[in-house]
Amino acid sequence: MEGMKQKMMVVDLMVLLMMLFALGASAWTGEIHGRVVCDVCGDSSLGPEDHVLEGAEVAVLCITKSGEVLNYQAFTDAKGIYTVAETMPETDRWDACLARPISSFHDHCTTLGGGSAGVKFSYNHPSGYSHAVRTFVYKPVNVPTYC
Template identity: 70%
Template structure:
């Protein structure tokens, strides 16, 4: 598993190679969270918790019309991240994120309000786009929520 420092070194080498080839590089990032909405109230409160291992799909269309499909899984804090470095002329133009599945045995029902998020990616190189959290709910709401 790569450490943060290894990731940064690989990204730096890639950027250097693109720069040396005369192509202007662009780097983008999309990140968000996946949370178990324990009470099913569509808001994040103290009773809710991050879902580790939840799967999220990110689909982006580049300025040149290429369709890029990414798959991401959440870490222990429920955070997923997709990042890409490419020539400026091929950068992301439109993207859509959507939750695919939760592997948490008690929180697998996707909230109706969270089918997916479509957006234009207008951030300059080196910036990230934060997506609102995707919420899953338990099949049975605990008594303390009622």
């Protein structure tokens, strides 16, 4: 019986040490998000005829404070929004990132608009915050006649 109590105490002590170790490790969480739209009239002005692009591909490359390069791939949802999020040790958090559109899978809107080649930015938000990237714009190959 005495040996069983000692084993339980050792197990309890190990669990306590693991919990303390986990609390001591500082985790950091970051998020990057943006939108992709189709500028139907190609007039560089978002209007009622324009719409979001679901399924558009965006690449996000980030360099961490420790010098590691991380490459993310994201696709837009039904609202045209893509999101990249990561939880990592504070010492490895993002330092600088580049977001750039890769492709639109909509046959009618596949040409990148001016100024949509990519966006470089420093990421110096505390844990739990996000960075909004400006909207990436695609234009149609053939502008509709009603424009």
